[in-house]
Amino acid sequence: MNFPGSGIFKGMVVSAINLFGSYFDRAHAKRLITEQYPEERPTLPEASRSFPFLVFDGDPEKGIRCVACKICEKECPPQCILIEQDRDENGKLLRRPKVFNIDISVCMGCQICVESCPFESIRMDNIYEVSSYDRFDSLVLPKEKLLKSNEYYHSIHPTEAAETDARIEAARLKKEAAAKAAAQKMAAAKAAAEAKAAAEQSSQPESQA
Amino acid sequence: MHELFQKIIALPWDQAPQWLFLIPAFVMLMGAAAAVMLRNLIHCALCLTLSFIALGVLFMALGAEFVGFVQLLVYVGAVAMLILFAILLTPAGEVAASNNPLRNFKFSRAFAAAGGATVALLVLVSLLGAIFFSPHARAVVPPAQAAIAPVKAIGENLLNHTLLPLQATAILLTAALIGAALLAKEEKKS
């Protein structure tokens, strides 16, 4: 059926189907997919990422995983991370950050810091309501705001967090095993040394005297 | 206060249309005068449009609704638009400035003024002559009757008594239109 104007007619039918369909197709979200944002909130997929945060275990002061190695600061493509290493009262460098700032108005959420972090310390958050009237005070996140617990990490990226924990656990076990082995070795060495020393002592008591 | 109110009410408001015609007449004259005197061509054309509108209103005040509306439709809707278009599409003023030989003539302004005055006088004389000496002019039709004269009568008159002149005008206009189209086409080719 191809009379002049039939194409327009077909188009009108399609737009009418969409017009009325948007009232009836709602349940399957086939046609009307708009989310009414402040009331309806999207369920973010697990992989969803926005800005980085720092993971800590247990206590935010002691459990901080970051060792201020500054790898992420170097790798960050837009250079939005600023890290200063902490020092103790004697001025000796400590393996934890004193300042850890992320300027999220510069951050582009690329996740390269996460990939480059060898200590599983920096991870991606999925917050998205961060707009503010103040460019510097509220968009430059200091360490206090960046620190979030491992439980929070588990709540937003369960699969990834479980993998991370497993990795850390494996590393810990390996380390422990290594430490144990080392300790055993050391103990053995020590024992051997003591034995040797004892033997020496026993063999040369006179020379000392 | 009350007396003043009474006096205002007592004014001959019912006869208002008989002298209210002065308003459109004034607007018409002023528009025409402005159309002649303003420097900006577009402003002139717009003032001309204004006087067309006022003329249409005058026709309606005289009870000639059909003529009034045709005046609006044809002159405001078409003629004024054509004039505006023509002004926009002609190169802006530069041609006249340089190439006009008359401009260099010493008394050109005086001659122009005299010529204009002569034409205006001739038009005025012929109009007055038509009003006062034409045989139909004295046969005053009462306004009421004019208003009743329906569209049908006009149509019958046009298509019965004056069919030939009407068709001749139509052919003339068509010829002019075709000519204009041909001219425009030729220019595009070159």
Add this chain to the structure above:
Amino acid sequence: MTEADGAGAQTLDVSLGPQHPSTHGVFRMNVRMDGETVVKLQPVFGYLHRNHEKLAEGKSWLGSMPFTDRLDYICPITNNWGYALAVEKLAGIEVPDRAEYIRVIVGEMTRIQNHTAFLGFILGDMGAWGSALMYAFREREKILDLFEGLTGARMMANYMRFGGVRCDLPAGWLEKARAYIETYPAFLDEMEKFLTGNEILLSRLQGVGVMSAERAINGGLSGPVLRASGVDYDIRKVDGYGVYPRLKFRVPRGTVGDCFDRFMLRILEIRESIQILQQAFAQIPQGPILNPAVKTRGFKPPVGEAYGRIEGPKGELGFHLVSDGGEKPYRYHIRPPSLINLTLLEEMCVGTKIADVMVILGSIDIVLGEVDR
């Protein structure tokens, strides 16, 4: 306002853009018009210029990856792919099979959503009040949701890595994607019913911006614009990168080379992409997704140079990389399809009406992030 040009012809110079509703961003054209007919057109670039190539020279090789997302921000994943491919050529990196299949899947989905968005954009350029655009974006939205589930971001995916992809498909993602792609032909049919018969659309697109095959090749057009002119050239077939040689698909090409052919080619390419996707869904193997030999930190390709290119949705996206063996690229050059497809814009536009300029520009399908870089 008006100026005399030559033999009394009146022309009007209009600067379309950079702030103009339908220049797809901050593109600008200096147009000289005779009435409404275009007699001269000069594109002006650079309003979105950020010297991406210079920035890349100051970053690690991987550090440029997220910036490629922002080139053609409609289809970031294929940009990633182009860069990753060039670096893999440069450093001779092998990519595991599963990663190649994932690349094909996300790449073809990118192509589908780009072409779908195109259908909406060009209707917008023709002055339809956004209906086609909203239908197109409705479907694009669903693909972006899938991307978000996979890469974590809707647009700025940053998904490819040298020697593979960043993360594996999440559980259930493949089923979701497959189920969604099954519904796509129905949407396309509806869209075709809505658009392709429409008499106004036909008269706006047919015979407008015709480009011959010979000129198209000489002018460096690529992608659907080149194929619409009747040239059978698809880098997926010619170079056979990735696992495309293992997948069966056809390359459509037009016969006239006008805007309508460019429009129809996009629809036909979406249908082919659906074929590719269905095969890829069926064939995807298990296995690693990243070549373990490639380091994340301190990646240093050997000295030399390489030119890698892919068939992006908009055309040939190439990366010319020169390495001096260091952690940073010595030279990083992009061959942006959007910019080079504009080479022949003036030739297509001269003699058409001003309204056609917008349609021709729309039919080339540019993204300013890529044009200006």
Add this chain to the structure above:
Amino acid sequence: MTLTPQTVLDRVHAALPQARIELLNNPSPSGQHSLLVHRDDALEVAQFLKNDPELLLDYASNVSGVDYPDHLEAVYHLFSIAQKQGPIVLRTRTGDRSGDACLPSLTPVWKSADFQEREAFDLLGIRFEGHPDLRRLLMWDEFVDHPLRKDYVAPEDYEYEPTPHGEILAKISAPASQA
């Protein structure tokens, strides 16, 4: 015939014996070896590459300028759409980086080089002689330096940019005040 740099080189040598052209080795695993043409012969060689029935390199896909310490280079990646082969990498070199930074433009041969040569001129300062419309492409016309050069010094304040606003304002207001 399979197009490799060597076969192309042989073919060019056979047809244009006087052309100064040599093979440059590329140590990278990509194996894209290139042909270095002397700039005086480049246009002739390019014409030959495009029109020779055996080569038919009709598609100049990519043109990029590269800044080396002592010279600038323009690199052309040529493909043959007719034979579906490529890339053949063609390079031309300038004499030095400042006074003699001239190269012949290949835009008359491949129209696709148009914008990319302009870009190389804009960002690297390679002057392409014979280019139909050699203007800056991405930077604004008043910009003086070439930002993609290795020795380019970025200004302290990127935001600062002298604009001719005052002049333009004067120009606009002049006819208004007359009228």
Add this chain to the structure above:
Amino acid sequence: MNFIDLLKRIPEICKTPETLPLEGKKLILDFVTWLGSLVGIAVPPWVLTLVNILVVIVAIIAVFLIMFALMSVWERKILARAQNRYGPNRVGPWGLFQPVADGIKMLTKEDIVPRNADKVVHFIAPIVMLVPALILPVLLPYGRGMVAIDLSVGILFFFAVGAGSEVAIFLAGWSSRNKYSILGAMRAIAQMISYELPLVMSAVIVALVAGTLSPTGIVEAQGGYQFGFFPNWFVFTPWGFVACVLFYFSALAESNRSPFDLPEGESELVAGHLTEYSGFKYALFFMAEYVGMFAINGLLVTLFLGGYQAPLPFLTFIPSWCWFFIKLAFLAFSLVWVRATMPRFRIDQMMQFAWKFMLPMSFAALFSAAAWHYAGRGLLGWGISAVLVAIPYFALGYFCFTRHHSADNRRYLFSE
């Protein structure tokens, strides 16, 4: 007469909705008389005439402005739904107060006049645009006996006054001193002059068949039912249908609606003649366009859709003026529906469509109407007239369109 009596009449009036507006007007006049008696003077007849005129003017302006407000939100709602969106739903229940918010926004916006603009003309243009648009509705018969001025040359009046909007668009475009504006204005005028012809021609057909130029007369000519149920509206005759469609498209063009929105085609000309307008001046243009659109569609209802006549005999219990507005609402809906579907014409195609398709079709419809009339206005006439419009339709459709443009004549090659 006293006030209580006046109050008592209100429920009485409301009992008969058919004559409610007319009786309401009478009530107001009586109220004025009562007010006069309160002051102690006999209200002279000219005051009553004046009040009568004022009441009608206020009523018409109020009704059309309310319709404009409702339409502006309704249009966005329909358009949104056709595009699978929600549309405005934040201001008030279902977004109904959106026009209020828009009005406040428009009023508080800065009124920018370009430096080089012709300031007087720039200022006058929106007024010149709005005045004819507000005058237009006076001659439409909204219900039985409900017409503000029953002009014997009503149809002519409509087109004559409507010509004013062309001038206004020209003023706006020219005075802005903007290239987009002037292009938009030129387009607008070319378009309006071109489409005035088919518009007037299709109205002329109806005037000839009805034998009158008076809108009321035309509506009365469409009264009654064929076979007791089939309405005698002109749209249900072949020539009438064609003329109605022609009138509809010409009306779209005259009111600058999609797909004929070239003058303000935002993808090419930013906003055409409106580019340099902001704030309340822009709102005035907007208002004028909508009121003009209602007026011209009201004329379409009057000419072809039987005006205030009910579509079926048993539906006559609904008051006649309701029918008029129901039909108008349907037309308004269809306008949005068309807008949601179609891309815009190109300028030369639009002119071709007007001169090569619509004008010949309107002549064909005139011819067909004559055949219908002389064949006795019965079924035979219906058949003849249908053939007489169908042949030119397909012929013109082929020669103007299908010959040049078709999706079927394209071939696409595939390579494996």
